Amino acid sequence: MSPEFILYLVINTAVVLAIAPLFISLIKKVKAWTQGRRGPPLFQTYFMLAKLVKKEVIYSPHSSWIMRVTPIINIAAILVAALFVPLVFVPEPVGGIGNIILLLYLLALAKFFMALAGLDAGSSFGGMGSSREMSISAIIEPTTIIVFAALVFVFKTLNIFEMFTLSAASGTLSTPTLILIGISLFIILIVETSRIPVDNPETHLELTMIHEGMILEQSGSNLALMELSAAVKLTLLMALLINLIIPFGLSTTLSAAGLLLALVLFLVKGTVLAGVIGLFESSMAKMRFFRLPSLFAMAFFFSTLIIIIEVFS
Template identity: 75%
Template structure:
């Protein structure tokens, strides 16, 4: 493993943790503006995480060790997964980092332990949230596999870092195939981050929440880690859309000037995508649970069409 790859890991992780809360707050801000409210500060998520880190951690008397180590598993899994998706700098992959199959397994690992923790404390609402999460996962995961298979066919690689490198070096001209791929990735982003119309990440209505139901029993620094892992997951999926569909500005050389410029480009593109997410959520209502497969089917159809085009065209 070269020193350049080690620096890549440090830069990628640091930028991911630093920027992720900003985009969470920005989406909330956009949704507030569309509703005629001022909304929270764009730094509110940072304040919330800092406050939670100072609070005491409480556990249910019925909770086992699963509740205690799930936040660590979730944050570790998503931080490792963040290494698979270059944010500001792309390098030569090493040690299996960037493999698209391993990336999907890391995402599933976090989801599995989160659902397990929701059941562990014996809370009725936690069990309801876990049940709903697994029901959605059973439907969306085959679609996710097909979307990422379409990525493999388009970029002719199983490694995400190599995909971003190809996109950055060739400029990836906008084609109908790439537009369909962008729509499919955007749907995966909405579903995987539990946003409207799949779920409302800001709700505390017990009968409708999914993601929030699974973390009701978490508190203090454990809740901070769960919230941070959700923010980093959103950032990683946003980076997939940004750096594969519009890769302009990503650094291919390891110099302070190139990294600084790439970071500025990424933040600007991320802000634009966060605005799109906020407007998309504000234009839709939460779907009924049994209507969700129709949303997933769109991504499945587009990705299948891309694979057919790439194989036979």
């Protein structure tokens, strides 16, 4: 493993951990503005995480080792997955890092253990949230596979680093089909991060909660890890979308000036996308559970159309 790639691992992990809570606060701020409220400070998520770390961890008497290891497995899987999606610098691929199939397995691993932890505590709310999460996953995961398969067909590679290199080399949209992929990736982002209209991350109403139901029994530093992993997952999916669709500014050389410019541009693009997510959530109500497949079908249709176009073009 080259020193350049080791430096990439350090930089990418540091950047994603540093800015992930910011995007959560930005989305909340935009939603508050649309409702005529002032909203929380931009650093509110950082304050919340810092407060949770200082609190005591309490376990249900019915829980097992699954509840104890889930926060660690969750954050570890998400952080490793984040290494597959360059935020500011695209290195040369090394080993299996960057493989799009392994990325999907890492995201599925984190989701699987989170659902197990929801069941492990013996809480009816946790079991309900886990049941709903697995039901949605059974529907959305085939769509997710088709969306990422469309990316593979467009860029002719399974490696995300090579996708980003090709996209950054063009500096603009390399193909009109990426616009359709962008719509599909946006839908995947909304579903995978449990946002409106799929779920409301700001409610604890037992009749509707999905993600919040699964982490309801978490507390203290364990809850901080779960919240941080959710923020990192949102950031890596945002990076996958904006750095493929709007690749300008992504650095392909390891220089201080290039990295700084790429970081600033990524923050600008991420802020715009966070604003779009906030506006999107504010313009919609939570959908009924049995109407969700109609949302997934849109991403499935666009991605299937892209694959057909690429195969016969």
